[in-house]
Amino acid sequence: MATISVIVxxxxxxxxxYWLFLAVAxxxxxxxxxxxxxxxxxxxxxxxxxxxxxxxxxxxVHRLRALDYPADLFSVHVVADxxxxxxxxxxxxxxxxxxxxxxxxxTGKGAALSWLFQRALDDHCDAVVVFDSDTxxxxxxxRVMDARLARGDQVIQGQHIIxxxxxxxxxxxxxxxxxxxxxxxxxxxxxxxxxxKHMGDSICFRADVLRxxxxxxxxxxxxxxxxxxxxxxxxxxxEPAAMGCGEAPRTWAQARAQRARWLRGTxxxxxxxxxxLLTEAIKRRDLALLDGALQAYLPxxxxxxxxxxxxxxxxxxxxxxxxxxFSPSLVWAWAAFVGALFVYPLIGLGLERAPLKAxxxxxxxxxxxxxxxxxxxxxxxxxxxxxxxxTAHGE
Numbered sequence: 407m408a409t410i411s412v413i414v415x416x417x418x419x420x421x422x423x424y425w426l427f428l429a430v431a432x433x434x435x436x437x438x439x440x441x442x443x444x445x446x447x448x449x450x451x452x453x454x455x456x457x458x459x460x461x462x463x464x465x466x467v468h469r470l471r472a473l474d475y476p477a478d479l480f481s482v483h484v485v486a487d488x489x490x491x492x493x494x495x496x497x498x499x500x501x502x503x504x505x506x507x508x509x510x511x512x513t514g515k516g517a518a519l520s521w522l523f524q525r526a527l528d529d530h531c532d533a534v535v536v537f538d539s540d541t542x543x544x545x546x547x548x549r550v551m552d553a554r555l556a557r558g559d560q561v562i563q564g565q566h567i568i569x570x571x572x573x574x575x576x577x578x579x580x581x582x583x584x585x586x587x588x589x590x591x592x593x594x595x596x597x598x599x600x601x602x603k604h605m606g607d608s609i610c611f612r613a614d615v616l617r618x619x620x621x622x623x624x625x626x627x628x629x630x631x632x633x634x635x636x637x638x639x640x641x642x643x644x645e646p647a648a649m650g651c652g653e654a655p656r657t658w659a660q661a662r663a664q665r666a667r668w669l670r671g672t673x674x675x676x677x678x679x680x681x682x683l684l685t686e687a688i689k690r691r692d693l694a695l696l697d698g699a700l701q702a703y704l705p706x707x708x709x710x711x712x713x714x715x716x717x718x719x720x721x722x723x724x725x726x727x728x729x730x731x732f733s734p735s736l737v738w739a740w741a742a743f744v745g746a747l748f749v750y751p752l753i754g755l756g757l758e759r760a761p762l763k764a765x766x767x768x769x770x771x772x773x774x775x776x777x778x779x780x781x782x783x784x785x786x787x788x789x790x791x792x793x794x795x796x797t798a799h800g801e
Contacts, residue, residue, distance in 0.1 A: 408732055411721070415739060418713060421704040422746060425590070429753055432594035436646060448532040448552045450480040451613075454502070455518040459539035460491040466539055467500035475548035483526045484539075487518040515606070516627030523616055531613045537650060538607045542569055544649040551610040551648055560615050560640050563592060564608035564648030573656045575767070579774055580654035582764040586754035588646065596644035600694040604632040604642060608650030615640060626671025633679040636698045637686060662781065669782050676702035707747070708775040709782070714744045 452470055456463055463484065470482050482502040486494035489506070498504045507521050519536065527534065533555055537543065547564065554562045565588055568581035592602040606628035619638060622631050632642060655661040680702035687695035705713070718740040724731045751771065755764050 408736060411717070411732060411736060411740075414713075414717065415736075415743065418710060418717075418743060421700075421710055422743065422750075424700060424704065425707070425750065426746070428590050428594035428598075429750065430594075431597045432589050432754075432757065434597055436593065436596065436644075444553060444556065446476055446479055446549060446552050448479070448555050449530055450475075450548055450551070450610075451526050451531045451534045452480060452482045453519060453522055453526065453534055453536050454482065454484045454497075454539055455487060455515045455522070455536075456484055456489070456493050456497070456539040457487045457512065457518070458489050458491045458493060460493050460496055462540040463493050464496040464500045466537070466541060467497050467502045469543060470537070471501045472545070473543065473548050474545045475552070480548060483522060485518045485522040487521075488512040513623060514627075516621055516623035519621045520623060523621060527613055527617060533610055533612050534616055535610045536607065538652050540569075540653050541607055542651040543608070544647075547608075547648045547650065550645055554643060554645055554648075555610070555612065559643040560612045561635060561642045562610045562645050562648070563602045563605055563642050564610070564650050565592075565644075565646040566605040566608050567649060567651045568654045569651035570653045570656070571763070573653075575770070576658065576661050577654040577656060578763065578767045579770065582755065582760065582767050583751075585758045585760055585764060586751050589754045589758050592644040593646065595697065598693070598697075599641075600697045601632065601636055601641040602644035604628040604635075607652050608648065609642075610648075626668055626675060629668075629672050630675040630679070633675060633683060633698055633702070636695050637679070637682060641694055665778065665781055666784070706778075706782075707750075708778045711744075711747050711772075711775050712779050714740065714747055718744050 454463075454466065467482055467484065471477075473480070484494075484497040484502045484504050486497065486504055486506045488508060494504050494506050503526070505522055505525055507518060510517070510521075523534070533551065535548070535551065551562055551564075566584060567588075568577060568584050571578045571581035587603070595602050615635075619631070619634060619640075621627060622634065635642065655664055680699055683695055683699035683702060686692070687699055718737070721732045721737045721740055725737065751768050752765065755768065758764075
């Protein structure tokens with residue numbers, strides 16, 4: 407039994423070591439540079455998918471049209487996807503080019519954007535930026551992206567920040583988790599020369615990349631698109647100076663529907679692409695591809711934490727009830743493993759110089775882990791179909 411415990415511990419250390427490696431890589435911050443002081447040269451299409459977003463779309467379009475970038479070098483396009491409210495009219499009044507989509511089934515953001523790109527990407531467009539309908543964008547966003555494109559980047563992920571951490575416990579926890587994700591998952595990978603995560607919002611593409619690869623559809627088309635880009639040899643750069651703030655779900659019902667979709671979608675995409683990523687990583691000797699394969703194969707932080715905690719509990723109870731079945735050194739090894747998982751997010755918050763509130767909500771993480779584990783088992787077990795459900799904004 408002790409041998410099995412050691413083998414399981416060694417297997418669990420592999421993903422932990424991988425995450426800690428990304429954490430160490432994220433220690434060095436990207437040096438702030440006045441990249442946007444150059445003369446703007448790229449023409450942008452700003453694309454916004456919207457389904458019944460009358461509560462936020464007008465303010466979003468007004469903010470985007472006021473960005474610090476020459477007005478003749480960008481346009482705002484909204485796809486009003488199967489809307490039953492005034493989204494189209496309000497977006498048009500605010501100055502957006504509106505494309506009303508009623509054809510085909512409403513299957514989510516991916517289908518709406520793919521449909522929009524067929525109509526909005528003309529020969530004069532150099533790059534496309536995708537925002538959600540509620541995103542609050544930093545005024546220098548396009549200038550920063552213009553500079554990154556001039557440096558040769560093909561896809562650039564901006565820093566996505568949660569805008570409503572005061573709206574409840576779940577938005578606050580999501581805000582803290584995004585601070586950690588941006589630091590470890592995006593900045594860490596950027597410093598290593600790998601591909602950042604596709605956050606689904608505040609991301610810029612060279613137009614020819616979208617023309618060649620497309621956006622894609624599915625429950626998590628953003629996760630799948632990152633894998634397809636890797637296979638095409640395209641890495642997602644990360645630029646924290648390009649900031650966009652969006653809302654997190656305010657209620658547990660909204661969060662449950664969103665997380666279930668993500669969990670099922672990432673499972674489906676991983677099953678489809680993981681082996682190809684690993685094969686190509688070995689063939690090309692490409693660490694960025696290997697990183698993509700590892701992300702698909704390895705368990706999530708929540709799953710690994712549950713495994714670690716349950717293993718430690720079993721070891722402690724077994725020794726207490728039935729005598730010294732496991733050696734003290736093995737029990738301490740499992741305790742150190744669980745301790746490392748506990749400290750891991752706190753390191754991220756420290757590097758981000760996060761306020762005290764972020765630490766307090768992260769300490770409630772065990773409740774989220776239990777909830778997410780239960781949700782993952784239900785979402786990934788197949789069975790009941792999971793469809794795209796709109797997350798309410800500004801309500």
